[in-house]
Amino acid sequence: MSYKISNSKFNEILERLSNDYEIYAPVRIKGRGRFSDTDNIRYQKISKVEEIEYKEKSRFSAKEIPFPATETIFNIVGEQLLEPLVKNRKFLVFLRSCDIHAMDKLDSIFLKNGDVQDPYYKRKRDNISYIVMGCNKSFENCFCVSMGTNKTDNYSMGIGFEQDSVKLEVKDSIFFDYFNNLDKIDFKPDFVEENDIVVNLPDGEKIDTSLFNDEMWEEYAKRCIACGRCNFSCPTCSCFTTVDIAYDDNVDNGERRRTWAGCHVDKFTDMAGGHVFRNDYGSRMRFKTMHKIYDFNKRFGSHMCVGCGRCDDQCPEYISFSNCINKVTKKVNDTIKEG
Ligand code: SF4
Ligand code: SF4
Numbered sequence: 033m034s035y036k037i038s039n040s041k042f043n044e045i046l047e048r049l050s051n052d053y054e055i056y057a058p059v060r061i062k063g064r065g066r067f068s069d070t071d072n073i074r075y076q077k078i079s080k081v082e083e084i085e086y087k088e089k090s091r092f093s094a095k096e097i098p099f100p101a102t103e104t105i106f107n108i109v110g111e112q113l114l115e116p117l118v119k120n121r122k123f124l125v126f127l128r129s130c131d132i133h134a135m136d137k138l139d140s141i142f143l144k145n146g147d148v149q150d151p152y153y154k155r156k157r158d159n160i161s162y163i164v165m166g167c168n169k170s171f172e173n174c175f176c177v178s179m180g181t182n183k184t185d186n187y188s189m190g191i192g193f194e195q196d197s198v199k200l201e202v203k204d205s206i207f208f209d210y211f212n213n214l215d216k217i218d219f220k221p222d223f224v225e226e227n228d229i230v231v232n233l234p235d236g237e238k239i240d241t242s243l244f245n246d247e248m249w250e251e252y253a254k255r256c257i258a259c260g261r262c263n264f265s266c267p268t269c270s271c272f273t274t275v276d277i278a279y280d281d282n283v284d285n286g287e288r289r290r291t292w293a294g295c296h297v298d299k300f301t302d303m304a305g306g307h308v309f310r311n312d313y314g315s316r317m318r319f320k321t322m323h324k325i326y327d328f329n330k331r332f333g334s335h336m337c338v339g340c341g342r343c344d345d346q347c348p349e350y351i352s353f354s355n356c357i358n359k360v361t362k363k364v365n366d367t368i369k370e371g
Contacts, residue, residue: 033201033202033211033216034201034202034216034217034218034219034220035200035202035211035214035215035219036197036198036199036200036215036217037197037198037200037214038197039082039197039198042081042198042200043079043080043081043082045210046078046079046080046081047079048210049124049210050079052122053123053161054077054121054122054123054124055078055079055123055125055126056077056078056094056097056123056124056125056126057076057078057125058073058074058075058084058085058086059073059074059075059076059078059084060072060088061073061074061076065091066091066346072091072092073085073088073089073090073091074090075092075093075094075096075125081193081198086165086193089171089340089341089342089345091265091342091345091346092264092265092342093131093265093266093267093340093342094127094131094135094267095134095135095267095268095270097125097156098135098138098153098156098160099138099142099153099272101291101292102289102291102292103152103289103290104116104287104289105274105288105289105290106287107285107286108276108285108287109285110285118155120159121156122159123159123161124161124162125161125162125163126163126165127162127163127165127187128165129164129176129181129182129183130174130176130181130182130267130338130339130340131267132162132164132186132187133179133181133184133338134267134268134338135157135160135267136186136334137267137268137270137328137334137336138153138157138267138270139157140328140331141270142154142270143157145331161188161189161207162186162187162188163188163189163190164184164190165191165193165221166190166192166223167182167222167223167224168192168224170224170226170227171341172228172341172345173229173341173342173344173352173354174224174229174339175227175229175230175231175339175341175354176224176338176340177225177227177339178231178232178339179337179338180334181338181339182223182224183223187221188202188203188204188206189203189204189207190203190220190221191221192219192221192222199217199219201219201220227339229341229354231339231358232357232358232361233325233335233357234360234361234364236329236330238364238367238368239326240367242367243322243360243363243364243367244318244322248360248363249314249318250314251314252313252316252317252318252351253313253314253315255349255351256296256313256314256317256349256351257313257348257349258296258297258298258316259296259348260294260296260297261343261346261347261348262294262296262320262343262346262347262351263292263293263295263296263297263320264292264294265342265343265345266343267338267340267342268324268337268338269292269294271292271293271294271295271300272291272292273291273300274291275288275290275291277289295310295316295319295320295323296313296316296317296320300316317351317356321353321356321357323336324337325357325360337357339354341353341354
């Protein structure tokens with residue numbers, strides 16, 4: 033069922049929903065952007081529709097809801113290890129189609145990667161419902177159409193924003209009761225059909241090891257500064273490290289936290305004995321690229337990259353991941369011709 037709802041009425045519904053759900057959406061944060069005097073757009077708890085920044089792409093994704101940037105796994109109290117008490121929370125999250133696909137990729141990593149599911153991710157992820165935000169135009173650097181993530185029917189509600197009202201499709205029966213006595217309309221969220229950027233993916237069967245030592249990675253060794261912005265803004269990058277913290281006032285007490293890490297960042301591949309597997313920045317770019325468009329697909333049957341373009345939006349060195357994928361594909365095709 034679909035409805036046209038004034039913003040004031042929708043705010044009343046959001047108030048009722050927030051009795052049962054924590055509601056998250058992209059929000060504009062003034063002056064906290066990549067360059068001076070620019071804004072950031074990231075996920076925060078909201079209570080009113082006017083808080084939602086829907087006209088631009090968010091700089092960060094919603095992955096920090098099930099997978100926070102830092103999270104206590106257990107507390108250390110002398111000899112005891114105690115898991116923190118966790119409130120049972122339900123979440124309602126405004127997401128775009130590509131980011132809903134990204135959540136599927138995170139599910140593969142945290143819940144379907146072997147016999148053991150990640151309990152810290154699962155306890156939040158099981159309680160997340162989506163409101164898909166339609167895209168009536170493609171944003172800069174997006175290539176979701178090439179990655180097949182421009183559309184989805186995996187959502188509880190779908191929304192289109194207008195000046196003083198919203199159009200809302202309510203698909204999931206658990207939400208029907210919040211929308212009684214409203215006039216019905218025909219409405220489905222918009223999904224883009226084309227992007228300015230087109231990416232051609234390589235045929236995975238044709239990739240051979242010559243690509244791993246190819247000179248194309250040298251360019252990235254020179255340009256990348258290993259800041260990790262591409263990793264941290266990516267909705268599907270899911271690497272973390274663990275950190276043990278001893279409290280100053282009593283070093284027998286402390287906690288173990290997991291915190292985001294990334295394949296571009298220094299120390300990510302450091303091992304005991306001083307081994308470092310990917311010291312130069314070009315090999316880190318190669319690792320990320322092949323993980324996003326080759327290894328993950330081999331393991332889980334779809335590409336890890338969803339084409340949101342955030343890595344390109346965020347890179348201070350203007351490195352384009354979509355260009356990189358196209359270069360890989362050209363190399364693979366040229367190698368086939370030469371062979
Ligand atoms: S690699 Fe870049 S384009 Fe692909 S999902 Fe991550 S941030 Fe988006
Ligand atoms: S954002 Fe750019 S410079 Fe920073 S690690 Fe990623 S590719 Fe390298």
